Amino acid sequence: MSRPLDRIRSALQHLLPQHLLTWLMHRLSYCHVVWLKNMLIRTIARVYRIDWSEAASDELRTYPNFNAFFTRPLKPGSRPMDTSGQSLLCPSDGFISQSGAITDGQLLQAKGHTYATRDLLADDAAVAGLQQGEFLTVYLSPRDYHRVHMPAAGVLRRMIHVPGRLYSVAPYTVQNVSGLFTRNERVISIFNGLHGEFAVVLVGAMLVGSMATVWHGTVNPPRARAIRSYDYTDSTVHLGQGEQMGHFNMGSTVILLLPPGMTRLDDSLVTGQPVRVGQSIGRLLAD
Numbered sequence: 001m002s003r004p005l006d007r008i009r010s011a012l013q014h015l016l017p018q019h020l021l022t023w024l025m026h027r028l029s030y031c032h033v034v035w036l037k038n039m040l041i042r043t044i045a046r047v048y049r050i051d052w053s054e055a056a057s058d059e060l061r062t063y064p065n066f067n068a069f070f071t072r073p074l075k076p077g078s079r080p081m082d083t084s085g086q087s088l089l090c091p092s093d094g095f096i097s098q099s100g101a102i103t104d105g106q107l108l109q110a111k112g113h114t115y116a117t118r119d120l121l122a123d124d125a126a127v128a129g130l131q132q133g134e135f136l137t138v139y140l141s142p143r144d145y146h147r148v149h150m151p152a153a154g155v156l157r158r159m160i161h162v163p164g165r166l167y168s169v170a171p172y173t174v175q176n177v178s179g180l181f182t183r184n185e186r187v188i189s190i191f192n193g194l195h196g197e198f199a200v201v202l203v204g205a206m207l208v209g210s211m212a213t214v215w216h217g218t219v220n221p222p223r224a225r226a227i228r229s230y231d232y233t234d235s236t237v238h239l240g241q242g243e244q245m246g247h248f249n250m251g252s253t254v255i256l257l258l259p260p261g262m263t264r265l266d267d268s269l270v271t272g273q274p275v276r277v278g279q280s281i282g283r284l285l286a287d
Helices: 004-012 018-029 034-047 066-070 125-130
Strands: 087-089 094-101 106-110 113-116 134-139 147-149 154-162 186-193 196-203 211-213 217-220 228-231 244-248 253-258 263-265 280-284
Touching: 018 066, 034 066, 094 106, 106 134, 125 196, 125 253, 134 263, 154 217, 186 211, 186 244, 196 244
Parallel strands: none
Antiparallel strands: 087 280, 094 134, 106 113, 134 253, 147 244, 154 186, 154 228, 186 196, 196 253, 211 217, 211 244, 263 280
């Protein structure tokens, strides 16, 4: 239930210089001044209780800037994955914001708020095949591992960068700002899998300085004024299940859109449930 304080905090975001604050954070996160980047790393690690035992390195000197720390790799085996092809894998660390059926092209954002698949995907051709599928929304907090992995194997078909606002994607904002995920900047990746096209959407947010994919590199900045589309129909970008597909700078949200007949999400998935990249969140259905 939305609280008065949460509604006030959400309303104030309309007044903030979202892009300026995010630009400043981006500049700061790539600062190479040793004492400053070390102070930032130590502060965030303490405030958000970062688990250093999972990181590939716990030495500050191995991180040339704050962003390198925030997008840090983990030790091998830190995230066991079932890559047998029978399970749908969670794409990121975080907790479940919402999950379930896409009903007549509508996804649930929060209680009392829905939004259209067509709006989220910027009218991409994949919309038609996803109208009655399933979806999963995962929120990443600043303490989470910030790399995004493939829930199932797929061949890249298109990538779309949609400019937009940069509202926070914290739970209180999701509950109070209608159409949040369709208003915020986002990077949409359309893959072709065994059951048809599915989408992995990286949603930007305030202070999220950049989003990147493994095939393109940094998508933003620069922050374009118009939608940018990239056609990979003739490419050979094939990513196996569990492979890294991109990363965030700072926290944000990942949304999966899956076609009918691809999967059956676990009935046990509930809003607020912590999840980890690579864990099984459903069963992939046979052809």
